[in-house]
Amino acid sequence: MPVPLLPDLVVTGATVVSHDGRREQDIAVRDGKVLAVGDGLATDGVPTVDATGLLVLPGLVDMHVHLREPGMTEKEDFASGTRAAAAGGVTTVADMPNTSPPVATAERYRQKLDLVSSKAYVDFGLYGMIDHDNDGEIAGMAELGALGFKLFMGQTTGDNRCPNDAAIFRGLEAAAAAGLVVGVHAENDHLLRMFGDRLRACGRTDPRAHLEGRPAFVEVEAVTRIITMATESGTKLHIHHLSTAAGLRRVMALRAEGHQVSVETLIAHLFLDDSAYDIHGNLVKLNPPIRPAADVAALWNGIARGDVDIIATDHAPHTAEEQGEPDVWKAYGGFIGVETMLPLLLTAAAEGTLTVEDIVRLCAYRPAQRWSISGKGQLTPGYDADFVLVDPTAQTTLDAAALHSKHNVTPYHGRSLTGSVVATYLRGQLVYEKGEIIGGPGGRQVRPVREISSAAV
Ligand SMILES: [Zn+2]
Incomplete structure (x- = not known):
């Protein structure tokens, strides 16, 4: 039996929503990729994010x-x-x-x-x-x-x-x-x-x-x-x-x-x-x-x-x-x-x-x-650990002043919202949490896989 790889981050207690359904599951991350999705993945000594009550989306x-x-x-x-x-x-x-x-x-x-x-x-x-x-x-x-x-x-x-x-x-x-x-x-x-x-x-x-x-x-x-x-x-x-x-x-x-x-x-x-x-x-x-x-x-x-x-x-x-x-x-x-x-x-x-x-x-x-972008759009083992923690019931009012663009003029200012982004992870790294950008610019270019002809139109 090969020794199972240890994750470097586990998200527990969340409802993981995919394009075709949702399940309460843990997500284990290693080296920026999804290592496993399943039950009981929390491991002693591995950092854990408790996402109870939240949704996790790709x-x-x-x-x-x-x-x-x-x-x-x-x-x-x-x-x-x-x-x-x-x-x-x-x-x-x-x-x-x-x-x-x-x-x-x-x-x-x-x-x-x-x-x-x-x-x-x-x-x-x-x-x-x-x-x-x-x-x-x-x-x-x-x-x-x-x-x-x-x-x-x-x-x-x-x-x-x-x-x-x-x-x-x-x-x-x-x-x-x-x-x-x-x-x-x-x-x-x-x-x-x-x-x-x-x-x-x-x-x-x-x-x-x-x-x-x-x-x-x-x-x-x-x-x-x-x-x-x-x-x-x-x-x-x-x-x-x-x-x-x-x-x-x-x-x-x-x-x-x-x-x-x-x-x-x-x-x-x-x-x-x-x-x-x-x-x-x-x-x-x-x-x-x-x-x-x-x-x-x-x-x-x-x-x-x-x-x-x-x-x-x-x-x-x-x-x-x-x-x-x-x-x-x-x-x-x-x-x-x-x-x-x-x-x-x-x-x-x-x-x-x-x-x-x-x-x-x-x-x-x-x-x-x-666009044949491999590793994106799903939380499946081997895919990039890009995910969003969402509070689906949070009641807020959209405030233009809180937005991060250079000029935050938006017609949506003042709208009543149900559901908000709690945290965003890019390849396993926390990049946003509760209003704050975390860390520096770690984004990379994505290239399409050109061999794959488009099966899905
Ligand atoms: Zn355009």
Whole structure:
């Protein structure tokens, strides 16, 4: 009989929630990985965390954040953004490439990786960008560990030139050859610009003009076009921040024809509707926009039916001054969210809108599976010991001042919450506990396993 390995940490008494169920079990950790999950794992002389009455979830994997480094660090940087993630129970973030300069070449990818690697408080992946003429750079970025590629079909922060359909198709082919997922911002750029010009010509500068300038069919058209092309090129396709009932209906119709695509919804599109413009003004400007309540209901129904694969934050910080801009055309899109995702979802779970198992599936298990990130998204022996201790009954009020981003302006300030993050562990190390960040930046780059073809769409 081999001598069983001693753990270096044991969590006892908690209810361990996975994507497909929950059980009261102990978790033993050794060398940053889950050693065992089971009963009676507490061992003399081994540090023990008594988590009686708490839930233990796999650390969340947020596939959509903008940490603004390099080039926009007045808004956020890798240290502040990943501290916010740790405080929100998010142990892996996937950072978008529309920084300044944008990450559209292998050289820029390497520069960004060198710049941010020592600053991360949680694990991170970096996306590359598909731009109007960089299909020759895709393989090089993949070699450096690109988690996947982001394609902006519609204009957003950074005002990167949107590729035409031929450039898109070449980018899709290159990503397919690299075995990586392409995630898309699916709105038709030409139509967005035309509707924006019309509204400006009418003298509109109010927050709702942004919604009126981005009607649902603009998303439907782009979704249809990109799914059609991705099937033809054999590319693993993911739709970021799908925002409309009509968009989701079109995805389901195309899936019924055999097209394979994963779908993400954002916390903001689930927890805010267009009444937010009257309360928060341009703070809630978002691309795609915050939609009417009927769209919000359709997205929740899509989650309940299992049609939506992933929930993400689109954590998109701007300075407090920028967030107060009154002219909708000058205002930036997006706001922070990586720290508030889990408390908001736990509150929805307490209200019966979804289950905590659903949260684990949508925010940890499926993201890790879809992007082939090994060792994440589950608390199974051999997996990274990334986990969150959650008090599911704690009653609090969301306080923007307590958040860890550089600028803590959030439309969720003052919301009543049921459920809070007590502590976050990254590869067995305590990184956050009761309001405080513990220790220094120990996050590492995560790379996708490119041999694994995506079994799960
Ligand atoms: Zn985004």
